[in-house]
Amino acid sequence: MxxxxxxxxxxxxxxxxxxxxxxxxxxxxxxxxxxxxxxxxxxxxxxxxxxxxxxKRVPICIDGQDFPSVEHYFQYCKFVYALKDDAEPQLVQQAKQDILMAERGRDASVIGSPKGSHYKKLVDPNKWKKVSDCVMYRGVYEKFKQxxxxxxxxxxxxxxxxxxxxxxxxxxxxxxxxxxxxxxxxxxxxxxxxxxxxxxxxxxxxxx
Incomplete structure (x- = not known):
């Protein structure tokens, strides 16, 4: 529908x-x-x-972490569920922190985007493709539920x-x-x- x-x-x-x-x-x-x-x-x-x-901002809380928007959550999850095997832990942590600190949802999108971001080398596109739909659904559901x-x-x-x-x-x-x-x-x-x-x-x- x-x-x-x-x-x-x-x-x-x-x-x-x-x-x-x-x-x-x-x-x-x-x-x-x-x-x-x-x-x-x-x-x-x-x-x-x-x-x-x-x-005041009203965050979305998912798995104990506050996110300013669904976009913040969506981009953050790339560095949780879709990492390459050789992803450097320190750089992964920096990517997640940068996303959480992004002022706008659009800024978070730019940080997590595979186009131009220096963090793109951390994410396995095939892994992300398998989980992105579920991640999107959960983020949207929690936003409107909470x-x-x-x-x-x-x-x-x-x-x-x-x-x-x-x-x-x-x-x-x-x-x-x-x-x-x-x-x-x-x-x-x-x-x-x-x-x-x-x-x-x-x-x-x-x-x-």
């Missing part, structure tokens, strides 16, 4: 439900997001988003399709490449997390 072809199916299934009619109509069946410059309203869906409450206001915002997007709308020619794997030709895996992960959180919420209410 997260790909582009799902838009029309969602419209058909939910268009008669009063609680969804206005939401679907207002968004034409989909909600697009990228960075703050693209849309302040939907920026919270982005992996680079850093949440603040009362002027930060209640964001959880409500995400649940309130249902049944709209979520699309990471990158710049034209941008990421074709995690995003939509700017023209909906990309796989939009970030949007698909968000859709799966939304579904899981909804199931957990309804189960909780049924047990109260």
């Amino acid at each position: 997260c790909g582009y072809d799902a838009v029309q199916r969602l419209l058909v299934v939910h268009q008669s439900a009063p609680e969804y009619q206005s939401r679907i109509t207002a968004n034409h069946g989909s909600i697009r997001f990228y960075d703050r410059a693209y849309s302040k309203k939907t920026h919270y869906l982005s992996n680079t988003y850093i949440h603040h409450e009362q002027g 930060i209640k206001v964001l959880k409500k915002e995400l649940l309130d997007t249902f049944p709209c399709v979520l699309i990471e709308h990158t710049p034209q020619g941008g990421d074709k794997f995690w995003g939509n490449a700017g023209d909906d030709s990309g796989l939009n895996l970030t949007g698909q992960v968000l859709g799966k997390v939304r579904e899981q959180l909804y199931k957990e919420q309804t189960h909780h209410y049924s047990c109260v």
Whole structure:
């Protein structure tokens, strides 16, 4: 229910439900997001988003470590789960520290990126490919599970399709490449997390 072809199916299934009619109509069946410059309203869906409450950052805590954003967690995990056998421990530790200290999610992405980063020699691309989907899912799930206001915002997007709308020619794997030709895996992960959180919420209410 997260790909582009799902838009029309969602419209058909939910268009008669009063609680969804206005939401679907207002968004034409989909909600697009990228960075703050693209849309302040939907920026919270982005992996680079850093949440603040009362002027203070609200971190995401995973396995006892605080991360400013999902992007920080995602890049950090490259140096946990996908190291080359000959990776130098001291350099690995420095890479993780630099990511944690990155001011913005986009800065963390640059540090962990295989393009130009002097840390790229530490990461085995094949190992990372095997685990990156699971890492992404966990990061997104923990973000919306832990930060209640964001959880409500995400649940309130249902049944709209979520699309990471990158710049034209941008990421074709995690995003939509700017023209909906990309796989939009970030949007698909968000859709799966939304579904899981909804199931957990309804189960909780049924047990109260």
